Amino acid sequence: MAATSPLLAQQAEKFDQAMIAKIRDEGMNRSKVMETAFYLTDVCGPRLANSEGLQRANQWTKDQLTKWGLVNANVEPWGDFGRGWDVQKSYVAMTKPYYHAMIGAPKAWTPGTNGPVKKQIVYVKAANEADLEKYKGQLRDKIVVTEVTAPPKTGFEPDAKRYTDEDLKKMADATAAPSVRPAMTDDALAAYRARAALRLKMADFFLSEGAVAVLSNPRGGSDGTFFTSNGAPYAADAKPVLPEIETAPEDQLRLIRLAEAGIPVEVEMETQTKFQTQDLKGYNVVAEIPGTDKKLKSEIVMLGGHLDSWHAATGATDNAAGSAVMMEAVRILKALNVKPKRTIRIALWGEEEEGLHGSKNYVKNHFGDAVKPLPDHEKLAGYYNLDNGTGKIRGIYLQGNEAVRPIFTAWLQPFADLGASTVTPRNTGGTDHLSFDAVGLPGFQFIQDGLDYGTRTHHTNMDTYERLQPDDLKQASVIVASFVYNTAMRDQKLPRKPINIVKPAQ
């Protein structure tokens, strides 16, 4: 725990209140965050890792940041990722016992069907490898339908919630900083591994048995909403898989119920997907507002969020929202013509969804690691991330770094009336600030209202522009711009915690 009392520290932490007021005025009254979000979502489209949509977004954000007056804008390769992939056609319908057009999307990095196919289905329900035996010889020339393990539930609970005062108090009062991911029990871990292994076995089995395609719904959803699953083989040397469509659970369950009742079911489908193997590299977009203080301009304040998304929607809350807020934050600062002491650098990360690749490799390339730091490792004053949906900022996670508590407490004070005043010692995980935290750099993610992120938008086909909350995004932009500006102007860089290499969950 810090030795100073928060109150004393708050008094001691000076910052430019007049500039914060200007930032707030610009961000709340002349916001462009929704316009930016529109371009990222509707205009660029889905932004799967190394897809054409992500390429469009990389180019557009680079150009837009330059238009706003940032310099050194660059679409910067971070290293080798894997194949590009885009959907060119997606159609699936039940054609027997009667016609019904289904809701679905090809699973990322799956091949197309090579024209329309119309086949009987076989429902395969397997709890383990032995269960597959009974389908031997049954799958040739068939479309395989796998189990829906999370059927839709009636919505007695609202999709969207904000943190209550009680929720926030609990976070503020937390004394420990729990690990980024709660460790799995041995049993849960064994079950998880068994399921993953079974999925691979099933994919091989379907292919070797001569099935034509797979319809799956591994993660539920409801009302026309379905989740797109990760874990697809994007590697250039990935072994072949069957065409596979992830479907809305209602549509898939209808097929299953009919099949289980012994009623012949026929499905027609056509998917066309396009692989790109000319350029296997991944990219981040970066741009700067240069520092103006002779001594401090070589130091850097970073802000960022991942620009890539899943492919069945336009990745509005995951994470056009965070990207648009970060862009808006630097737009606000440029509109105010700030002269920061330190250099402010925005980074829009690529390939986050496949394992924080863009940020991890950027950190490795620019800052090195905790054991072998590069020269810029010492130069980073702080990194701020946004990637928990469209909800407004309610405070910030200290990420176990108690020394920043008085600073962040002071900086949040002008935003108490906007609902952002909670400082929690807790860690949060799952996104790009971890890449900094992992090598001993002060990287932070804000606390955001969850809204319908967990229920409706995160990794679903319904993560669209409609889900964005304009007022929340304006508020977040203002707070991020303020934190970034304060960090750029502070006498000292943000204090760091003892180096703490985050190990992946077992």
Next chain:
Amino acid sequence: MAATSPLLAQQAEKFDQAMIAKIRDEGMNRSKVMETAFYLTDVCGPRLANSEGLQRANQWTKDQLTKWGLVNANVEPWGDFGRGWDVQKSYVAMTKPYYHAMIGAPKAWTPGTNGPVKKQIVYVKAANEADLEKYKGQLRDKIVVTEVTAPPKTGFEPDAKRYTDEDLKKMADATAAPSVRPAMTDDALAAYRARAALRLKMADFFLSEGAVAVLSNPRGGSDGTFFTSNGAPYAADAKPVLPEIETAPEDQLRLIRLAEAGIPVEVEMETQTKFQTQDLKGYNVVAEIPGTDKKLKSEIVMLGGHLDSWHAATGATDNAAGSAVMMEAVRILKALNVKPKRTIRIALWGEEEEGLHGSKNYVKNHFGDAVKPLPDHEKLAGYYNLDNGTGKIRGIYLQGNEAVRPIFTAWLQPFADLGASTVTPRNTGGTDHLSFDAVGLPGFQFIQDGLDYGTRTHHTNMDTYERLQPDDLKQASVIVASFVYNTAMRDQKLPRKPINIVKPAQ
């Protein structure tokens, strides 16, 4: 108001409590209501008026009722309806600025596109006929996209709710019986008529301007759920319209935002629909458990619900639920081998969605009207209807008939522990009991928990088997079976109210 006090009446109203206990045991412990619902929804499919799905359902229900031991099962024509129509293909996708498969379904009774078409869109936004002028000459060979007037809202409220004790008390305490439909104000009526007239003008305009097809979302929805609108031209001599797909609002709004930003949008679509004009008649399914009392067996107790549905889903809550409950009620009675004094007749109505056609015409054909009653008009002891979704029964609407209050109050008493004890003097409208009520026959609809009927299922593409609540349907089946049995065994037919011809809302 009735002259007897409810308490005295309740004591006076005798019924066979032992049989009610048997009905409850059969219905709660050996229910087949979900199996029936599965056949009506998944197996028969969408059951649009005079569609192949409704024909399948008519045949299946007739056969099933016969298997259970009912007699005189018949698919009985009620008169002329209009064309049959079924969907044979439905595909729509945005193909520029990038590919995105859209969620949608052809509007009922629209023609197909005659193969795939791929065209630029024009967004047409018109508040009145004059606004259409500016699109003159702009629509040839284009796909027209019309306005989304109810954009999706974030779900801060749950989709599904049950009546609270307070809600029910309000219904019970109501003293007046409000008219079936609150009258529109003159202004609202004028606006409604203007909108309807504008829609017709727009359809003509799009056709005459040489547009290829229309994408519309007149009623909102969210998360992949959309509503199918009514008012389609099913008449055999309906004038031509363009192919039209109703879409998920998220998909349609993306097209609109892009078009409004001046970005060229191309849509590919293919719909194939099949008209049937050989048989323009509409049908109801009827079947009987014959009465056994010499004097009373010529009298009839009826129970029913409409079997038809809209076409974009399987009409699970509207109204496979009510149909399955009514079928289950007679199955329970047959399983108990009851010997009712009066004849019990189930009716599954056709073409309710287009204006209660099946029940209205059945009543006309069998009972006549209030002015010229047919001989059976005097024979009907009562009619019970179910058509407000999958929610359990919470009580019954007296439909302004105070004389039945003490009877229904007594009959509900064994089901207080199942949440059904409210008797409200209120009218309820919108479904087939009105056809009886309109000619002075005692027709009733039960009070049902709303659940997600208004938000998710009623007339949507998501009115599927998943939405059915097994426990609610079991409870409803038991209560309906009891009311029907009690009505069949009672010394007198249900009392009638003074004849009250329901006028359509102005």
